[in-house]
Amino acid sequence: MATYTIRRAAAESRSFRIDYAAELNAAQLEAVTTLDGPVLVVAGAGSGKTRTLTYRVARLVETGVPARAIVLLTFTRRAAQEMLRRASALLGGGADDVVGGTFHSFANVMLRRWARAFGWPESFTILDRSDSEDAIQLARVRLGLDRRDRRFPRKQTLGDIYSTAVNKGIGIGDVVEREYVHLLDDLEDIVRCHELYVAYKRERGLLDYDDLLLELRDRLRDRAEFAERLQQTYRYLMVDEYQDTNHLQADITALLAGKRANVMAVGDDAQSIYGFRGADFKNIMSFPDRFPGTRLIALEENYRSTQPILDVTNAIIAQARERYSKTLYTRRGGGVRPQLVPSPDDRLQSLFVTQRILELAEEGVPLTEIAVLFRSSFHSFDLELELARAGIPFVKRGGFRFIETAHVKDVLAHLRVVDNPRDAVSWHRILLLLEGVGPRAAAAVVDWLGSPEGSLAGLAELAGLPGVRGQALAGVRQLGALLARLDPARERPPALVQAVLAHYRPVLERVHHDDAPKRLRDLEQFGVLAERYRSLTRFLADMALEPPSDSVGDVMAVDAPEGEVLTLSTIHSAKGLEWHSVFVISVADGRFPSTYSMDEDEIEEERRLLYVACTRARENLILTYPATMYDRGLGVVPARPSRFLDAVGPALLEPVTLLEEE
DNA sequence: CTTCTCCCTGTTTTT
DNA sequence: CAGGGAGAAG
Numbered sequence: 182m183a184t185y186t187i188r189r190a191a192a193e194s195r196s197f198r199i200d201y202a203a204e205l206n207a208a209q210l211e212a213v214t215t216l217d218g219p220v221l222v223v224a225g226a227g228s229g230k231t232r233t234l235t236y237r238v239a240r241l242v243e244t245g246v247p248a249r250a251i252v253l254l255t256f257t258r259r260a261a262q263e264m265l266r267r268a269s270a271l272l273g274g275g276a277d278d279v280v281g282g283t284f285h286s287f288a289n290v291m292l293r294r295w296a297r298a299f300g301w302p303e304s305f306t307i308l309d310r311s312d313s314e315d316a317i318q319l320a321r322v323r324l325g326l327d328r329r330d331r332r333f334p335r336k337q338t339l340g341d342i343y344s345t346a347v348n349k350g351i352g353i354g355d356v357v358e359r360e361y362v363h364l365l366d367d368l369e370d371i372v373r374c375h376e377l378y379v380a381y382k383r384e385r386g387l388l389d390y391d392d393l394l395l396e397l398r399d400r401l402r403d404r405a406e407f408a409e410r411l412q413q414t415y416r417y418l419m420v421d422e423y424q425d426t427n428h429l430q431a432d433i434t435a436l437l438a439g440k441r442a443n444v445m446a447v448g449d450d451a452q453s454i455y456g457f458r459g460a461d462f463k464n465i466m467s468f469p470d471r472f473p474g475t476r477l478i479a480l481e482e483n484y485r486s487t488q489p490i491l492d493v494t495n496a497i498i499a500q501a502r503e504r505y506s507k508t509l510y511t512r513r514g515g516g517v518r519p520q521l522v523p524s525p526d527d528r529l530q531s532l533f534v535t536q537r538i539l540e541l542a543e544e545g546v547p548l549t550e551i552a553v554l555f556r557s558s559f560h561s562f563d564l565e566l567e568l569a570r571a572g573i574p575f576v577k578r579g580g581f582r583f584i585e586t587a588h589v590k591d592v593l594a595h596l597r598v599v600d601n602p603r604d605a606v607s608w609h610r611i612l613l614l615l616e617g618v619g620p621r622a623a624a625a626v627v628d629w630l631g632s633p634e635g636s637l638a639g640l641a642e643l644a645g646l647p648g649v650r651g652q653a654l655a656g657v658r659q660l661g662a663l664l665a666r667l668d669p670a671r672e673r674p675p676a677l678v679q680a681v682l683a684h685y686r687p688v689l690e691r692v693h694h695d696d697a698p699k700r701l702r703d704l705e706q707f708g709v710l711a712e713r714y715r716s717l718t719r720f721l722a723d724m725a726l727e728p729p730s731d732s733v734g735d736v737m738a739v740d741a742p743e744g745e746v747l748t749l750s751t752i753h754s755a756k757g758l759e760w761h762s763v764f765v766i767s768v769a770d771g772r773f774p775s776t777y778s779m780d781e782d783e784i785e786e787e788r789r790l791l792y793v794a795c796t797r798a799r800e801n802l803i804l805t806y807p808a809t810m811y812d813r814g815l816g817v818v819p820a821r822p823s824r825f826l827d828a829v830g831p832a833l834l835e836p837v838t839l840l841e842e843e
Numbered sequence: 844c845t846t847c848t849c850c851c852t853g854t855t856t857t858t
Numbered sequence: 859c860a861g862g863g864a865g866a867a868g
Contacts, residue, residue, distance in 0.1 A: 285858050390858050557855050619845045753856045
């Protein structure tokens with residue numbers, strides 16, 4: 182047989198549309214052009230990490246790798262979409278078929294695609310945190326652990342324990358021993374309750390967030406045909422924000438990469454801020470052990486911030502107890518010294534920030550280029566009032582979200598039983614909304630639905646059950662008639678939402694009569710969200726996995742020019758973003774670090790959090806804190822600046838004194 | 844068994 | 859500030 186050898190050199194000398202060498206620095210170029218084998222990119226804040234990933238996608242496509250063979254796992258879907266959009270722009274199209282999203286959304290898609298092979302129902306429902314707590318509560322009640330004479334951890338606590346166990350990969354007993362010593366006496370029941378919760382989910386086709394990762398990892402590990410198929414399909418893997426992955430995500434990464442190990446992880450240990458949910462920044466350090474032959478690339482040149490800002494951020498992170506990386510530098514000249522502004526109290530802090538924002542706007546900085554960041558969502562409450570008063574439009578990201586409000590969840594629950602009639606958690610929720618129906622009657626109906634003679638279609642003619650009579654029965658029948666009418670195969674999500682709303686509106690007016698109008702406005706918004714979808718299953722999965730991150734309250738100003746809004750955000754939600762001017766408010770001990778962060782690891786994580794906040798700024802960085810804070814127990818107490826600023830002297834951080842106009 | 848009311852808690856961060 | 863839990867009345 183004749184052979185013909187393609188010479189490497191010929192393949193590599195092909196011409197690319199993009200002049201990579203001209204558009205990237207040396208380290209970035211190396212990362213972009215190293216396509217095969219494991220690569221770890223340790224990328225400092227603002228060092229062009231997104232750019233690198235974007236160009237690498239483009240490079241892969243230009244080299245001839247089909248877009249659908251590339252997977253880009255990021256922390257949010259938005260991040261993935263943004264990178265793919267930019268890659269497509271570079272290429273003039275062609276990156277659209279790249280698979281991009283979060284680990285959770287990737288797991289969702291894969292598990293659904295393979296559901297049949299795994300012997301699962303076609304349609305499973307994803308439980309968000311509060312749904313899973315509701316399910317835990319049902320298990321708890323069934324075990325008789327809710328009686329008054331018996332003190333037993335609340336559903337939130339149980340949810341925390343169970344989730345921590347999964348995300349840290351340890352047993353429930355270990356979690357209780359380490360973090361909930363006072364509950365050690367109840368351990369046996371805590372474990373029993375968990376067993377019931379797990380069985381319940383399985384029976385009902387329910388997966389919580391942790392299950393998505395757990396199932397994907399376990400199936401990849403145990404089902405060779407599944408793993409092989411995915412490895413063949415997805416030949417190039419990129420994982421962003423690797424410092425915020427947990428052990429499950431690290432396992433998934435390795436299992437997807439397979440022997441070929443064409444995997445690039447990008448991250449920065451100094452920006453690891455999700456330890457509380459099981460992320461372990463040591464993942465990034467052990468990457469080379471896990472993938473022998475890893476090429477290590479460090480991106481240290483910062484393109485985002487001025488040197489005075491970097492001086493401050495370097496000083497903050499220099500105090501970190503453990504740290505593996507580097508000091509960032511920039512070649513940019515100039516820049517103004519960041520400021521530290523104490524104010525007498527929260528009110529004046531708000532007034533100061535508002536006034537400075539107005540000044541910046543007058544100087545020509547667009548509102549979209551300004552952000553106010555904070556440790557905890559409630560730190561901005563006072564400021565929100567002041568901004569509204571000053572007529573400054575803003576969006577708030579992070580904290581309590583629109584999608585989590587009781588009324589939105591109610592509507593979602595109706596849609597979910599249509600999608601998955603076995604979803605007992607949602608059944609409970611919507612049955613309890615009916616007049617005359619309490620936990621007992623709801624349980625009776627749910628049991629009936631699960632029994633051989635029960636069905637959604639039969640609900641409209643239900644003859645009656647113990648505890649379900651009169652008004653309650655009428656309500657149940659009416660609900661049954663409504664739901665039986667809804668056919669997700671024939672009607673699209675917007676129509677389904679409208680049908681549910683027609684039923685739910687009077688319910689809402691009865692249950693929340695005080696603020697019904699406000700809640701109805703939210704629901705209109707929700708209806709708008711549904712319009713983008715054709716499939717109910719898809720819509721529901723997205724609402725659970727990547728809901729709009731807008732907080733309750735939404736955009737304040739109605740007449741703001743399109744998109745011209747200020748950003749308020751928790752630092753967690755600001756990850757990966759940047760602005761011309763950044764305010765970080767309430768940088769006071771007790772708030773930042775939060776008093777709830779007690780042990781050393783948590784304090785270290787908070788330090789990195791402040792680092793993340795400050796590295797978001799390009800030109801202006803202004804830190805503020807109130808000199809007095811209100812404490813519920815103690816009244817007004819003096820406050821001191823965050824301990825993280827102790828080592829940042831006035832030479833780096835200009836102290837500013839506020840004066841009040843007479 | 845449901846519903847009402849009152850109290851209390853406890854408020855980090857998110858997929 | 860509300861959402862949940864406990865206790866009492868219908």
